[in-house]
Amino acid sequence: MALRADWLPALTAFESAARHQNFAHAAEELHLTASAVSHHVRKLEARLGVALFQRHARGVALTAEGRQLADAAGSALADVDGVLRSLHAAREDNDRVRVTTLHSLAYTWLLPRLPDFTATHPQLRLSVDTEIALTRFDEGGPDLGIRHGPGHWPGLTAHFLMDDALFPVISPSYPGVRDITEAAHIARLPLISDHARQGWHDWFRAANVHGARLDERHSFSDTTDAMNAAAHGLGVALARARIVVPYLADGRLLRLPGPALTARWGYYAVYPAHRRLRPAAQAFVDWLLVLPKD
Incomplete structure (x- = not known):
């Protein structure tokens, strides 16, 4: 007996009724009425003969034939549901952009600009990872990264995004802040640093303070923590x-x-040189490259 398409509603109703007994x-699960479920089951029984x-006052119970069909229908519908979920997940994955970057850059520079990206590409989804370690671009890992560095990494394509500069900042409520009128005065204050290769010694040299x-x-591994420490x-x-920028x-x-000391390193969009970007990730890179940086 060939399974016709018009059997599917009846089989679906039967499978649900069999699970729930x-x-x-x-009916509640399928958004139908109980009488509609009963009609589907009776129609199926009539076709199969x-x-x-077994109907009784307290409900229903499967017959031996019903149990046999319930096992087959449940397995078949579960398989179909699994395939449908897999196809939906694959479509969602195609629309997802996985980005790795520094927490400081994500928090203060990238996040304020992301509404522009999502408005331009409303169908795309973002996953942003802010691990401090350099991420490996393995299969299933991030599509691209925004890195701070010299601009060349083995095995990666790198697109320059923007440069950077260093200058001193302090809380406006810090005692005696109005008396700090030249770089030499800063050398007498408690200094806060991060783990960057360029630091206070470089800045004071540029400021001609020897x-x-x-x-x-105080030292912090993350630049935003250093900014927050100064703000406090x-x-x-x-x-x-x-x-x-947002702190100022x-x-x-x-x-x-x-002075504003020009940073030795800049920011780059990077991704594996051997792997072509998926369309969603390419759209994100294209957006980064034309994004106003100031």
Whole structure:
């Protein structure tokens, strides 16, 4: 006997009723009425010429034939549901962009700009990872990264996004802040640093402050933590121009006198050179490359 398409509604209703051993519960699951479920089951019984349920005052129970069909129908519908979920997940994965970057850049630079990307590409989904370690671009891993560095990494294609600069910042409520009128005054204050290769010694050299005994009192692995430490009055932080923008804009930090030291390294969009970007990831890279950086 060939399975015709018009059997599917009846089989679906029967399979649900068999699992629940109750027509009302099956109706609730399928958004039908109990009488509609009962009609589907009776139609199936009439076509097969066998009773699938024993009806009694407290509900229904499967017959031997009903149990046999319930096992087959349940297995078949579960297989179909699994395939449908897999196909849906694959479509969602095609629409997902997996990005790895530094927490500081994501928090202060990338996130404020993402509404523009999602407005332009409303169908795309984002997964942003902010691990501090350099991520390996294995299969199933991130599509691309936004890295701070020299611009060349083995096995990666790198697109320059923007440069950076370093200058000192402090909380506007720090005691005596109005008396800090030149770079030499900063050398006498508690200094906050991050783990970057360029730091306070480089900045003071650029500011022509030599021979000062620097008090690098606090150090943080993440640049935003260093910014927050300065905002809470722990001392002076050496800010990155790309990272500090929101802190200056809302008045949490104040720029101090002295030069803006050009950073040795810039920011790059990177991805495996041997692997072509999926369309969703390529759209994100294209957006990054034309994005105003200031």
